[in-house]
Amino acid sequence: MSGDAAVPTVQTGTGADNRWLPSLVRNIADYPQPGVTFRDITPLLGNGPAFRRVIDELAGAFEAEPIDRVVGIEARGFILAAPVAYRLGASFVPVRKAGKLPWAVVREEYSLEYGRDKLEIHRDAIRPDERVLVVDDVMATGGTAAATCRLVEALGGSIVGLGILIELTALGGRAALGDRRVEALVTY
Secondary structure: OOOOOOOOOOOOOOOOOOOHHHHHHEEEEOOOOOOEEEEOOHHOOOOHHHHHHHHHHHHHHOOOOOHHHHHHEEOHHHHHHHHHHHHHOOEEEEEEEEOOOOOEEEEEEEEOOOOOEEEEOOOOOOOOOOEEEEEEEOOOOOOOHHHHHHHHHOOOEEEEEEEEEOOHHHHHHHOOOOOOEEEEEEEE
């Protein structure tokens, strides 16, 4: 595609060489508040070949597992989760901030890197014993991801794993997830 930067070939599945990814993530200091570095993925999304490789890598990490639903966390998680669901032949389910879903919901409160919030999922979004992959763009403290897992499990779903584009390892997010499988494409 014209204007897209060249992207090295990467393997699909776990253990791929993703050293090219950070060059397509813009770091914005002191956003949304002082002391926080925001990882802006819009340059990555604007590069078609790179975006395709990210989706292939996230899906490839879980393609050997039967997946019924792929849950995307508002808002940038939607951008990644929907095409991952398509690639895996699974349904897409949105998890949204409180008050954004129009029907009966289950709600979970959680802590995030710079405050507290609430997430919701439709009560009928996950059926008992369905196998679920959770996808998000960034994992910091793990609070959002853990709350999403609790929502899925409250509806009877089973978490197969979490596919994360960017993991901020210094914030210890994996600890909030216990022994759940986490596949992060790039870590900071």
